[in-house]
Amino acid sequence: MPLTPILTAHWDEADSHTLEGYRRHGGYDMVPVTFGAHPDEIIALVKESGLRGRGGAGFPTGMKWGFVPQNDGKPHYLVINADESEPGACKDIPLMMANPHSLVEGCIHASYAIRANYAFIYIRGEVPHVIRRVTAAVREAYAAGFLGKDILGSGFDLDIVVHSGAGAYICGEETALLDSLEGRRGQPRLKPPFPAVAGLYAAPTVINNAETIANIPTIVRNGAEWFKQFGTEKSPGFKLFAVSGHVQRPGIYEAPLGTTMRELLEYAGGMREGHELKFWIPGGSSVPMLLPEHLDTPLTYEDMAGLGTMLGTGTPMVFDETTSVVRAISRWIHFYKHESCGKCTPCREGTFWLDQMLVRFENGTAAEVDIDTVDDICKQISGRSFCALGDAAATPYAPALKYFREEFLAGTHTPADQLFDPVAATVFAGAAAR
Known part of the structure; x- marks a missing residue:
């Protein structure tokens, strides 16, 4: 399959991380359109698109949004899990460095849909350069009127807080992240109740991965059918595949779900010279390894599960015969x-x-x-x-x-x-x- 540079389309531009660079390619243009629609219409659009969480579990995003109870008299919160700490995973950090405004705009659409007036972006504490860049993007969005009170005269209020993580892998687990946000030691909570019902400050909360939310502006702009033309029926859309290890050109390759590891290896220049593939891992160290014989299996949530492994974060690690x-x-x-x-x-x-x-x-x-x-x-x-x-x-x-x-x-x-x-x-x- 050919590469699909959508989230990564303008990463090579020196000002891609700025408001001016983002708006030059239509950034924030769809915010007034979202405000003109009913929140439930945005949820329905995301459900129809079939977007699945890009953080590892692959849970349908629109369905997760739909779990949030409405008219309950409680504040609602959106929390972005950008605590990328999985060994081998490196996709959210480059995304936030090169295109942080896609995340900020995604927060606006998602918060409006779930009726949240506060959003939190929880970023791994070991990457201060990313925290500074996302903070700068949020500051620019406030100055341009896309955040704050009565955004663009819509009557909708939204504040975004960029939070530095506690420096612990466990805080990537959604309920441990919530405890950390509340100022406590990051430890997982018993579920149920689930965050959609009792999350941050015991209020309904949606927790999404950074890459997941960055996809929302493209879906709002182009529609669900456009999004579903990429990928497969059960795993629609495109994905940031971060290929690392014993390859010629490690890096991020944005491709449709359903792309095979063999194709990604070709994009990455193949194995390093004079060496052969021994085993590979499709999505971070927490998923079972695969062999060269599995290279032609489509990289989808369902096909990886069929092999007894998981797509995970979609960050393949490749190892040659020198590896113990x-x-x-x-x-x-x-x-x-x-x-x-x-x-x-x-x-x-x-x-x-x-x-x-x-x-x-x-x-x-x-x-x-x-x-x-x-x-x-x-x-x-x-x-x-x-x-x-x-x-x-x-x-x-x-x-x-x-x-x-x-x-x-x-x-x-x-x-x-x-x-x-x-x-x-x-x-x-x-x-x-x-």
């Missing part, structure tokens, strides 16, 4: 152990033991019985933890064991660094040597 699967899994488990909030026992204790045992495999000091022990621990975590972080920690091991069991057996007698030279696995190590 044991070392990769060990690094990911260490990350999840470090980022566990400690609220529930399966995740808190399970990730600790997983980390300790995988270190043995990496050091070549494991016993063969440890292979089944680790598998058993993963099963005790999966589906039993308070939120999806536990599931994410337990996910990588089973497919790695299925496809590369011999590497774990080797971990009972030989360190991973002897089997796979860490320098050789470094991205562009070969080019650096030349």
Whole structure:
């Protein structure tokens, strides 16, 4: 499939992040049109478009908006989850750097639809340059009259707050994000009640990913049928695919959902010279890995689920034959152990033991019985933890064991660094040597 530069169409312009650069291509032109429609019409439009959340779960956006109760006498809130902390994920940060006004305008349309007068953009605290850029865009929107009181004489009020995250992966979980926004330690909440009913400050709240909301202005401008011409019936639209790893040209490629990994690899220049694909991960480290034989499977929510994995954030990581699967899994488990909030026992204790045992495999000091022990621990975590972080920690091991069991057996007698030279696995190590 050909690339579809829509959100990324003007990223190469030096002023793409400014109000002037955004308005030059029709930015904010549809805000008066939205204000002239009934809020329910905007919700219906997004439902009809079939837009699914771009943060990982792929939940239908319009349906989520429709869950918000109306005429309940409570304030409503829109919260943008831009706490991009998943290992391997890098799509929202470049989007906010190059085109922050698409996010701001999306907030206006979405807030009007769900009758929210306050929106919060929660950005990962480790990226202050992004926070500054989005803050500048919000300031420009206020100055131009697109935010504040009685916007464009419509009678609709909207204030946007840009919030610096707490520096924790767990705050990417929507209810932990809400606790962080309220000034508490970021820990997941028990559901139900769901945020649409009792979210921020116990009021109805919609939480959407940054890329999801950035899509809204294009749908309002061009219509649902235009949006559905891209992608597939169950996964319509286009996606920012951030390809990283052992490829010639890592980067962001905007393409229709249904594009294959083989096509993305071609756009990325193929594997680095002299190397072959060993395995790849379609959407961040929390989804099961796939093999070269899966390269021609369409990158859609339903097709990835058919392979036993997930599209996730749509940020494929590509690994060649120099990569130690044991070392990769060990690094990911260490990350999840470090980022566990400690609220529930399966995740808190399970990730600790997983980390300790995988270190043995990496050091070549494991016993063969440890292979089944680790598998058993993963099963005790999966589906039993308070939120999806536990599931994410337990996910990588089973497919790695299925496809590369011999590497774990080797971990009972030989360190991973002897089997796979860490320098050789470094991205562009070969080019650096030349």
